[in-house]
Amino acid sequence: MTRNLPSRIAFYALVAVIVLFAVFPFYYAIVTSFSTGTALFQVNYWPKVFDLANYKAVLGSRNFSRSILNSVFIAGCTVGFALFLAVTASYALARVRFRGRGLLLMTILAVSMFPQIAVLAGLFELVRFLGIFNTPWAMILSYTIFTLPFTVWVLTTFMQDLPVEIEEAAIVDGASPWVIITRVFLPLLWPALVTTGLLAFIGAWNEFLFALTFTSSESMRTVPVAIALLSGASQQEIPWGPILAASVIVTVPLIVLVLIFQRKIVAGLTAGGVKG
Amino acid sequence: MTDLTLGRAAGPSLKQRRQRAAFWFLAPMLIALFCVAAWPLLRTIWFSMTDASLSGLYDAEWTGFDNYLSVRTLSSGRVVYRGTLVDPDWWNAVWNTVRFALISVGFETAFGLVVALVMNAEFKGRGLVRAAILIPWAIPTIVSAKMWGWMLNDQFGIINDILMGIGLIDQKIAWTASVDTAMTAVLIVDIWKTTPFMALLILAGLQMVPRDIYEAARLDGVHPVKVFFRITLPLIKPALMVAVIFRMLDALRIFDLVYVLTPNSAATKTMSVISRENMIDFDKFAYGAAQSTLLFAIIAVFVSLYIWLGRVDLSGESQR
Known part of the structure; x- marks a missing residue:
């Protein structure tokens, strides 16, 4: 860094602006979520009131608590399902040489860039056909389209970087591929599994298009759909207080997770994006 | 690469075994991706060439490219274009x-x-x-x-x-x-x-x-x-x-x-x-x-x- 004072001040001012822009909207949502009545409709830059009424209203309604449970269940199942399929598949892709491997990886990469709207009509038919419309299984099935390619891709790049020797030793001992995966690779894969699992969880937790299309009753909604469609007593009145309280409730756990695992998440994101 | 050296050490049968195992490891993922990506995509493209409606997914009739663009000449000689490609x-x-x-x-x-x-x-x-x-x-x-x-x-x-x-x-x-x-x-x-x-x-x-x-x-x-x-x-x-x-x-x-x-x-x-x-x-x-x-x-x-x-x-x- 340069040593002269003015440019140092300019640099730290830039840092301050970046931090302020990044943090302020969420800070303001928290401030607003604690105000009710007329205080809600005054612009307050600092917290003046501390009223939990919005939180009580949101958590008190049966449907919103139900939405949180739906989201946790759906995101959890999606992650478990994707990781299970991805670990074995990425072992084969990273460690075994076979014809068409490059083409297969290219296809997986292409699927991860699919516009979700392009499969909406076909998935709608499939979901109806399987009789899982308006159940969590519709989301668990459809979220596989974006979680699976991503987890396979990141785990494959991770496994390619593991040393050859550990596997050679196991092969010399006569271990089968299944034993190699479960006993040799799985213990080494934990960091990558945590990262990809977390990113897949966030993706599933935030998804909106499929959740909006494949649910019809209020008790089956996931959190994003519930927040988007939260309405007040009348059509004109938007319940800003409860909406922002609900937003804070579903965002704080994510932010805590992301800040705890920030190094791993940055590594996982860049592995999915820049490689080559 | 890994298996080249291994293959030389243990003969081709190991390589074949590994490739067979790789196939079985890949199969579940490929089936899952086929079900949620390839098949729905093909169905979407198929639906786009029919007159399917939300309630009548299965009594859809083939209409070719009419949803994209259809040209009809009326008896008066006027040419009418319809479809999404002429939809403002x-x-x-x-x-x-x-x-x-x-x-x-x-x-x-x-x-x-x-x-x-x-x-x-x-x-x-x-x-x-x-x-x-x-x-x-x-x-x-x-x-x-x-x-x-x-x-x-x-x-x-x-x-x-x-x-x-x-x-x-x-x-x-x-x-x-x-x-x-x-x-x-x-x-x-x-x-x-x-x-x-x-x-x-x-x-x-x-x-x-x-x-x-x-x-x-x-x-x-x-x-x-x-x-x-x-x-x-x-x-x-x-x-x-x-x-x-x-x-x-x-x-x-x-x-x-x-x-x-x-x-x-x-x-x-x-x-x-x-x-x-x-x-x-x-x-x-x-x-x-x-x-x-x-x-x-x-x-x-x-x-x-x-x-x-x-x-x-x-x-x-x-x-x-």
């Missing part, structure tokens, strides 16, 4: 999407570059900046749309309050409702939310540039601006290109932010929004399927561009 609403959505994608990705690249350069410098509180910029990324899109919808509210919004406070505007703006500003509102929220992702991708590229290059430039007394344009930018160009195309693909399929922040606004309706609207809300299932097929075709072109331009090392072979 569709072209409006295409224009909105392209405009949104170009402007948002442009700003995100510029801001992302600035943030990445800042984070690449060594200074106190670097960890804090990284933590802070991860927050917009971690917030669900729907939540950011609602949060900003509140901040951009015409009556009680803080944005109007700030802008009037510093005298930039003299009357309150209905950011999300007005036709003139709806797109700006969507762009602001998207840029706020996605610049962190861009910054992190660019930062990964920056960190691969060896530090001693800067050291040498500094000793030679090269101006920092010149260092940036002559050294840094060319070196991170591959990473930058990949990041830009990656974001571009994402921007072209945008749905949730537009749907929640500016519902039913013709000024922001994108291709994804209009095709879902036709498919589900207007009961023109096949027509919407045709529009989503067109979006798929556009994105497929971009994906090929990505793979070609990014020169992604798909097999990972050149690394070792």
Whole structure:
């Protein structure tokens, strides 16, 4: 860094602006979520009131608590399902040489860039056909389209970087591929599994298009759909207080997770994006 | 590569065994991807060539390319064109999407570059900046749309309050409702939310540039601006290109932010929004399927561009 004072001040001012822009909207949502009545409709830059009424209203309604449970269940199942399929598949892709491997990886990469709207009509038919419309299984099935390619891709790049020797030793001992995966690779894969699992969880937790299309009753909604469609007593009145309280409730756990695992998440994101 | 050396050591039977195991390990994933990606895509394309409706998915009849474009000559000799390719609403959505994608990705690249350069410098509180910029990324899109919808509210919004406070505007703006500003509102929220992702991708590229290059430039007394344009930018160009195309693909399929922040606004309706609207809300299932097929075709072109331009090392072979 340069040593002269003015440019140092300019640099730290830039840092301050970046931090302020990044943090302020969420800070303001928290401030607003604690105000009710007329205080809600005054612009307050600092917290003046501390009223939990919005939180009580949101958590008190049966449907919103139900939405949180739906989201946790759906995101959890999606992650478990994707990781299970991805670990074995990425072992084969990273460690075994076979014809068409490059083409297969290219296809997986292409699927991860699919516009979700392009499969909406076909998935709608499939979901109806399987009789899982308006159940969590519709989301668990459809979220596989974006979680699976991503987890396979990141785990494959991770496994390619593991040393050859550990596997050679196991092969010399006569271990089968299944034993190699479960006993040799799985213990080494934990960091990558945590990262990809977390990113897949966030993706599933935030998804909106499929959740909006494949649910019809209020008790089956996931959190994003519930927040988007939260309405007040009348059509004109938007319940800003409860909406922002609900937003804070579903965002704080994510932010805590992301800040705890920030190094791993940055590594996982860049592995999915820049490689080559 | 791994198995070449192994194969030589233990004979071809081991290699064959491993390949057979690899097939069984890949099969579940391939079946899953076929069920959720390939099959629905094919069905969407098939539906786009029928007259299917939401309630009558199975009594659809083949209509060929009529949903895309049909030309009929009336008995009076007048030629009538119908279908999505002559639908002004569709072209409006295409224009909105392209405009949104170009402007948002442009700003995100510029801001992302600035943030990445800042984070690449060594200074106190670097960890804090990284933590802070991860927050917009971690917030669900729907939540950011609602949060900003509140901040951009015409009556009680803080944005109007700030802008009037510093005298930039003299009357309150209905950011999300007005036709003139709806797109700006969507762009602001998207840029706020996605610049962190861009910054992190660019930062990964920056960190691969060896530090001693800067050291040498500094000793030679090269101006920092010149260092940036002559050294840094060319070196991170591959990473930058990949990041830009990656974001571009994402921007072209945008749905949730537009749907929640500016519902039913013709000024922001994108291709994804209009095709879902036709498919589900207007009961023109096949027509919407045709529009989503067109979006798929556009994105497929971009994906090929990505793979070609990014020169992604798909097999990972050149690394070792």
